[in-house]
Amino acid sequence: MKKITENTRAEVKDIIFDFLADACEIEKSELNEDMKIIEELGGDSLMFLSMLEIFKKKYNLNVELKAIGKYILKHPAETIGEIIDATLVIIEYENRIVDM
Amino acid sequence: MKNNVMADIVFPAFGAEYLGCERDFVQQETTGIEFYLQRAEKAVDIDKQFIEADKGAEVYDELQSQFASYIYSCIFADIINQRGIKSGLVAAYSMGLYAALYHCGVFSFEDGLRIIRDACQLAQATAKGKKFAMGVIVGLDVDDVKGLISAHATGVDIININNQYQIIICGPENEVVKIITAAQDEGALKAYILQIKNPYHTAHVKSARHEFEKVLETYSLQNSKYPLVSSLDQKIYNTRKEIINEMVKNIYNSSNWYKTMEVLIEKGSKKIIECGPGKSLCNMARFIPGDYKIYHMKLVYNNNFNLK
Numbered sequence: 162m163k164k165i166t167e168n169t170r171a172e173v174k175d176i177i178f179d180f181l182a183d184a185c186e187i188e189k190s191e192l193n194e195d196m197k198i199i200e201e202l203g204g205d206s207l208m209f210l211s212m213l214e215i216f217k218k219k220y221n222l223n224v225e226l227k228a229i230g231k232y233i234l235k236h237p238a239e240t241i242g243e244i245i246d247a248t249l250v251i252i253e254y255e256n257r258i259v260d261m
Numbered sequence: 262m263k264n265n266v267m268a269d270i271v272f273p274a275f276g277a278e279y280l281g282c283e284r285d286f287v288q289q290e291t292t293g294i295e296f297y298l299q300r301a302e303k304a305v306d307i308d309k310q311f312i313e314a315d316k317g318a319e320v321y322d323e324l325q326s327q328f329a330s331y332i333y334s335c336i337f338a339d340i341i342n343q344r345g346i347k348s349g350l351v352a353a354y355s356m357g358l359y360a361a362l363y364h365c366g367v368f369s370f371e372d373g374l375r376i377i378r379d380a381c382q383l384a385q386a387t388a389k390g391k392k393f394a395m396g397v398i399v400g401l402d403v404d405d406v407k408g409l410i411s412a413h414a415t416g417v418d419i420i421n422i423n424n425q426y427q428i429i430i431c432g433p434e435n436e437v438v439k440i441i442t443a444a445q446d447e448g449a450l451k452a453y454i455l456q457i458k459n460p461y462h463t464a465h466v467k468s469a470r471h472e473f474e475k476v477l478e479t480y481s482l483q484n485s486k487y488p489l490v491s492s493l494d495q496k497i498y499n500t501r502k503e504i505i506n507e508m509v510k511n512i513y514n515s516s517n518w519y520k521t522m523e524v525l526i527e528k529g530s531k532k533i534i535e536c537g538p539g540k541s542l543c544n545m546a547r548f549i550p551g552d553y554k555i556y557h558m559k560l561v562y563n564n565n566f567n568l569k
Contacts, residue, residue, distance in 0.1 A: 186559070203278060205544055206399045206400075206450055206451035207399065207424075207426065207427065207544050207545070207547055207548065208544075209450065210399070210400065210426055210450065210547075210548065211547050211548075225448075226400050226401075226426075226448065226450065227400070227401070227447065227448025227449075228448065229400075229448075229450065230400050230401075230445075230447075230448035230449050230450045231448045233450060234445055234446075234448075
């Protein structure tokens with residue numbers, strides 16, 4: 162189980178903001194955690210997958226997509242803040258998120 | 262200003278989310294959308310307000326949505342030509358085929374609209390009295406989805422594989438709903454129903470094929486100016502006969518966009534333009550690996566048509 166610190170959250174937030182600014186063609190400074198990725202930024206579920214790929218490599222995560230899908234079904238993530246929080250749970254618990 | 266750039270050109274289907282700036286681009290680069298709409302009005306019954314409103318993802322009427330996507334795609338194709346971008350291979354996602362064939366010089370702008378109308382009406386007539394639906398499943402692989410279909414539903418087919426993680430299904434509405442629910446339980450990241458009701462790319466409209474073939478023979482159709490990579494079997498077609506066959510099969514055969522893109526990449530595609538409203542094909546390409554870059558129309562404009 163990985164230990165999540167304030168630094169981890171800041172790092173994850175920064176990566177997600179960079180990714181969304183690029184993918185949604187918006188200035189990073191215009192993003193905030195309350196924004197809904199699909200409705201407000203024109204994003205899609207493939208963006209979440211792209212971000213997952215980044216985090217899987219960065220944190221060497223052992224987590225199956227299906228486990229994440231089952232977690233997201235129980236804990237829907239629509240805003241940037243919710244995606245950050247879901248990512249932190251995935252980093253912390255990896256495949257065990259399915260039991261949460 | 263003319264450029265000297267070669268790119269492969271891919272055409273999206275209708276129903277994609279628009280970028281929101283399509284109409285502005287058209288106004289900047291051409292004499293305006295009105296020129297095309299006037300021609301379209303003379304050929305078929307179009308809803309000008311809907312088309313001008315840039316609301317591609319709102320499929321309130323499948324035929325009008327197809328018209329809208331076709332018209333914008335054709336205008337962008339004309340702009341690309343005028344700006345001197347040389348077309349390499351051409352491919353189309355689903356009903357984007359008609360705009361691709363306009364770009365390839367197979368038929369006129371007006372005949373493309375008429376053929377879309379005929380195909381849509383034939384499909385609707387064939388499916389009449391039954392409720393169909395299309396669904397999207399994200400995050401499960403093809404074998405997972407095949408397993409769900411065989412375990413939970415009848416008459417549902419995989420009609421397109423967009424990339425490693427995104428699969429489109431179609432069939433009777435109640436059966437598709439069962440698969441979407443089962444996919445969510447199985448761990449799909451996202452699974453939902455699309456607004457499209459015609460069961461394109463399935464055997465449910467196969468009986469329309471002979472009538473559609475007869476209808477196509479009434480149009481003036483030419484050989485393709487550019488090699489068309491079929492999204493159905495990934496072969497390359499040029500001749501009038503092959504193109505007619507492709508249009509007919511496109512109504513009731515499943516396609517595979519992932520494999521189509523792989524063929525483009527294998528054949529050396531480095532620069533690919535998504536020639537139509539929105540950026541759905543660019544989004545799909547995120548999970549289609551290869552040494553290439555794909556540009557939606559906004560990127561093409563931002564690069565001043567140089568594609569660097």
